[in-house]
């Protein structure tokens with residue numbers, strides 16, 4: 001399959017070439033992991049400030065409040081609140097989940113799982129990481145400019161995001177940061193797509209690829225197609241703000257023919273809906289694999305899962321209008337978008353049933369990657385089902401812009417993607433860093449996070465159903481929301497719990513990396529995909545000889561196996577009776 | 578040092594590498610197409626929602642300078658086809674000639690765009706004067722930004738045209754730089770016909 005064989009390049013020797021400007025996909029993956037964990041910490045901190053404000057308005061944030069908001073005595077002021085939820089969303093989506101799942105695991109898994117020595121274009125890979133760093137610097141800098149950071153929500157709708165709504169330079173920096181990150185991710189996508197097509201090991205057809213690679217590959221395709229759409233929207237927004245063009249200004253603000261704020265919504269959601277799948281597809285792929293690995297049986301309907309993911313990828317390009325039902329869209333269009341949206345349920349149900357089919361009667365090993373993956377199955381089920389009410393015009397008109405939406409999208413693209421990232425970290429950590437993370441701490445981490453996030457997001461859907469609007473600063477001043485105050489307090493408690501639940505994870509990371517002496521075995525999970533056929537940690541050239549693939553990635557529990565193992569490597573001929 | 582090593586690693590020594598580079602180039606062009614497609618979507622959206630076009634108080638633009646730009650870029654694209662042809666024949670003299678006929682008009686195109694903006698300013702048409710000039714300025718800015726990058730990549734062909742022996746790597750460069758340049762010509766033609774002519 002491989003179109004050509006990559007040469008083994010000499011081992012990097014200097015500190016700079018090994019750790020900073022590394023061309024090695026595994027080192028770039030590790031760089032992205034730290035980048036993503038930093039992003040999670042920053043975005044998570046912002047979430048804590050948001051939740052604190054919602055349940056204790058006017059009360060200073062404990063301990064750190066005075067550090068962040070000395071002017072107001074530690075209380076989050078209303079304008080900073082808007083910046084907080086804007087930056088929380090932006091950081092979590094673009095600077096935490098994207099670098100973790102796509103940057104880190106895309107880089108780490110694709111070459112190793114398809115039997116390649118590196119990405120097709122290692123230099124572009126490095127450039128992609130450093131552009132992402134540049135973008136993060138621009139975004140963080142925007143927190144410190146006069147009038148503060150962007151405050152128009154992660155969707156940056158005009159006119160909130162034009163000079164009329166956000167006069168400061170923060171919103172401009174936001175748009176530039178997203179544009180630069182878009183270039184970085186597009187470069188990554190070009191690399192991933194080309195690598196999967198041209199560098200699969202001999203014998204590896206598309207359906208012999210692990211589903212992880214399928215998910216990452218489809219994500220890369222969506223990225224390459226739709227990030228430029230966001231890029232165009234962002235560019236026009238920057239032009240409006242800097243050069244005085246009038247794309248998104250309407251009415252009196254514009255002269256000689258008017259612009260239109262709603263156009264930005266179209267452009268944003270043409271990108272924005274696929275973005276949801278950009279985030280979730282890698283997690284779906286990893287979960288499909290991990291469920292099979294630890295149920296010790298072949299992935300149920302693996303081909304159907306891959307095809308279902310592909311059809312979701314295609315359908316995801318046609319449904320963006322369901323975010324815009326309340327913009328006076330023609331009923332003919334809303335119903336078309338509704339029907340197309342509902343169609344996505346069919347492939348979703350197929351692979352969801354396949355997940356359950358994989359678990360059914362498996363000899364399940366409840367390791368940390370496995371419990372996190374089962375957590376994904378649970379929260380994604382809830383998130384998917386609540387999406388039906390938002391995709392339906394009649395119910396969406398009432399639920400639009402309430403906390404129900406916030407709860408729903410956190411279930412799909414925060415909770416399930418976050419649990420998926422953790423599953424991936426626990427699963428590939430030994431191959432990445434050479435040491436096993438502590439299982440006990442990992443399970444503690446899982447249960448606190450899992451209970452916490454369900455408390456938060458289930459609570460959000462309930463207050464939303466009760467009528468609480470999103471982006472509200474102080475729910476206490478509205479009479480009709482008074483009965484929801486205790487529920488809001490409960491959500492905040494659950495959020496703090498979830499925040500505290502990350503401490504065992506950090507302890508686990510630090511103690512394993514810096515204090516644990518014992519090295520991990522080459523194949524600690526007893527799995528047959530290609531990355532487990534090489535030594536731990538992976539040598540810089542990955543494979544001494546390019547492997548020849550002879551069977552699929554999920555060959556478990558074959559009764560004809562005589563090797564004493566219950567699995568076989570992808571490099572072994574399928575054992576037949 | 579490291580750079581050298583890796584460059585060595587991805588030396589284009591065979592058909593496989595060539596194919597990989599073309600696949601990557603196709604993805605790049607798909608990405609750029611989506612960028613421009615979004616811009617044109619915006620344009621058509623404004624155009625159909627506006628009761629008259631150009632909007633009230635605006636006049637149709639003089640076609641002289643844009644037509645000059647079109648002539649330059651078509652000339653340049655045709656010469657680049659010629660360059661590609663003579664590259665395959667390894668005809669060094671004609672390669673140099675066609676490359677000069679590619680880069681010359683390319684620079685003239687750049688100049689004509691600068692002249693275009695200047696002529697707008699002279700008649701008091703600024704980016705902030707309404708949605709019509711907003712579109713014209715933004716689209717030409719974004720296109721020219723790509724043209725600048727493309728001219729630098731055309732300069733990459735100069736050392737190739739001076740050599741008599743060519744490697745797979747050279748063939749790759751010629752092929753992919755060509756694709757990028759022709760792509761930008763096509764985008765200009767769409768801008769020319771959809772925004773200036775009709």
Ligand SMILES: [Cu+2]
Nearest residue numbers: 273320322323
């Ligand atoms: Cu959507």
